Amino acid sequence: MELWYTEEQTDNVRLSLKVKQHLFSDHSDFQQVDVFETAEYGRLMTLDGLVMVTEKDEFVYHDMITHVAMAVNPEIKNVLIIGGGDGGTAREVLRYPQIQHVDMVEIDKMVCDVAKEFFPTISNELENPKLALYYEDGVAYMKGKNSVYDLIIIDSTDPVGPGEGLFTTEFYTDCFNALTENGILINQNESPVYEQFAKEAVRANSKLKKIFPEVHVYQAQIPTYPSGYWLFGFASKKFHPTKDVKADVWNKLGLKTKYYNTELHLGAFALPNYVKEFFNNGNV
Amino acid sequence: MELWYTEEQTDNVRLSLKVKQHLFSDHSDFQQVDVFETAEYGRLMTLDGLVMVTEKDEFVYHDMITHVAMAVNPEIKNVLIIGGGDGGTAREVLRYPQIQHVDMVEIDKMVCDVAKEFFPTISNELENPKLALYYEDGVAYMKGKNSVYDLIIIDSTDPVGPGEGLFTTEFYTDCFNALTENGILINQNESPVYEQFAKEAVRANSKLKKIFPEVHVYQAQIPTYPSGYWLFGFASKKFHPTKDVKADVWNKLGLKTKYYNTELHLGAFALPNYVKEFFNNGNV
Known part of the structure; x- marks a missing residue:
């Protein structure tokens, strides 16, 4: 069988x-x-x-959703993770000694419970004392926050079902307000290969561009996600993701990573022409 | 149904x-x-x-197997393509006005015939007068050639079946001899994600390193190939693939490409740590 x-x-x-x-x-x-x-x-x-x-390819996603921002601003101290219930993003963020506090807002407690039971190598920092875990709706949580976080990571599902509200202009505006003046927002930004995903990617990017002065897209190869080719968004109040990267500072930290490195950091923002055109033209 | x-x-x-x-x-x-x-x-x-x-994703493969070498040495005039029966690699090579002659050695005439009948947008340069098409075994064809080609592209199937002989030290040595002093060899180099492919990738790379002074690996996202994450090999008698790239010269040509650009050229050589380790350690 x-x-x-x-x-x-x-x-x-x-x-x-x-x-x-x-x-x-x-x-x-x-x-x-x-x-x-x-x-x-x-x-x-x-x-x-x-x-x-x-278990086999989570390292790609979690490296890329975390280390890019941390290498651009090594001064990040307070982090908010929206979603990310498996714990992989929290695990990577908490590897940095300079991190003082992480809030994580996961709507579905069952995801965390299942991660703790079945994915110990991914969820193993969910009990870290620097982490506060809220089982709440991320959209509601973001309301009225002002200059609290240096980094917000939107580690969401796709924009259907529970993750839908995490792709709206209103939510991105709340994120902007919740970020400090050095703030960076990272979001998982779908795939450019299949039309339905590419349209969502462009839509999210267009909304962010109306709110943040710096909005960029970067890429990674995640074999189990549709097409194997996945995008992330980088939005910031002042940092440019490649011109402002502190490669030497990051490399001195000596973090061992299976996917990310500071040369790949630069390469991840070098998009194929067809992907650049999607984002420049605002349609697929 | x-x-x-x-x-x-x-x-x-x-x-x-x-x-x-x-x-x-x-x-x-x-x-x-x-x-x-x-x-x-x-x-x-x-x-x-x-x-x-x-038809939908061939542009990734054909851009990346062709334009990387052409941007490193814009003086390339004589090209050999081993395999490539669909015609896509020949189509991209023949876009460069400086190309004087292309030899293409495809073992299986049926692949070319089928490409001409069913894939007109890919095979449309197979009748170009600058192209000589030989329906022969690539391994036999390479024997005894000396300083003939500026670029050899091994556009083969995987190292099982008809393509097997195109992954041997003997064949790579014949390629080295067939190249001019400025010569570059490009080969499709499998995927790093699944063990069986990754082992072949490392094996091919190790063999090339014993023959060529410059041997490097670069990457692209090809959704219909296993894992969607595919590698290419760059071997050369003297050129470094990123330090020696002539980005300005290439950009002045004004070629419109859907995937390749000269920033992506640099990024394509920035491999994830796990892939670098495969090639550095010589095993998967």
């Missing part, structure tokens, strides 16, 4: 992973949560049937 | 593309050749059931 997990990445493209065991399946107040032991990618968590995280 | 093409990328991972029509299916002297009309990627050619080329 063979068991296969299949994600319908679009109506016309499917990725299937061979499954050794279906370890967990439940419906939270917000979404369907499943855990599989896969043959190629180790453990896999899906939300509403879509890949959220796998 | 639904029709789906499925590639078994590894024993544990499958990519499936929805098919509108199965347009062609035949067995040549060397391999099984099929053409499908897919819903997401336009027309798809498979060889022995594996994705060779699709």
Whole structure:
């Protein structure tokens, strides 16, 4: 007998992973949560049937959503993570000794609970005393915050279901206000390859450009996400993501990373022409 | 009714593309050749059931296998393409006015015939008078050539089946001898994500390092290839692929490309740490 997990990445493209065991399946107040032991990618968590995280390739996503901003501003002390319930982003942020406090706002407690039970290498800093974990709606949490955070990381699902409100102009404006004058906002920004994702990527980018003076897009290869080619957004009140990178400072920290390095940092912002055109023209 | 093409990328991972029509299916002297009309990627050619080329993402592969070398040495005049039967690499090479002659050695005439019939936008330079097309074994063709080509592009299938001999030390040595003193060799160099591909990538790289003074690896996002993350090899008798790039010269040519640009050229050589470690350590 063979068991296969299949994600319908679009109506016309499917990725299937061979499954050794279906370890967990439940419906939270917000979404369907499943855990599989896969043959190629180790453990896999899906939300509403879509890949959220796998043990084998999570390092790409978590390196790139964290270290780019930390290398641009090594003075970051207070961080907010919206979403990120598996704990991987918190784990990477908390590797920096200069971090004083991290607030993490995850709407779905079940995601954290499942991460703690089934993904110990990803969730292992969720009990760190520097971290305050709120099981709340990120949109509501952001209201009225003023100059509190040096870095906000929007580690959300796609803009359907529980993550939808995290892609609005109103939410991005609240983030802008919640950031200090050195503030940086990072968001996962979808894929440029399939039209439905690319449109969301361009839409999020256009909204950010109306609010932040510096808005840029960078890329990484995440094999289990649709097309394997994923984008992140970098928005900032004053820092340029490549001109202002403090490569020497970051390298002196001596952090061992499996994906990120400071040369790749520069390369990640060197987008293919077709992707640049999407963002320059504002449509796909 | 639904029709789906499925590639078994590894024993544990499958990519499936929805098919509108199965347009062609035949067995040549060397391999099984099929053409499908897919819903997401336009027309798809498979060889022995594996994705060779699709209309939608071929531009990534053909840009990256061609323009990197051309930007490092804009004096390239004589080119050899080994494989590349769909014609996409020849099409990109022949866009440069300085090119005097291209030899192309494709073992399987059926691949060229099928490309001409079903992929006119890819094969449209196969009748160019500057191109000589030989339906021969690339390994045999390379024997005894001395200082003939400025650029050799190994646009091969994977190192199983007809492409196997194109990954040997002997063949790479023949290529070295066939290159002029300014010569550059480009090869498609597999994916770092899945062990079986990564091992072949490291093996090819190790062999090249014993022959060429400059051997480097660069990357691109090709969604229909296993993992979506693909590598190319750059080997040269004297040029460094980033220090010696002639960005201004290349940009003055005014070539419109959908993927390649000279900033991306630099970024393509900025590999993730785990990939650098594979190649530095010589094992996966």
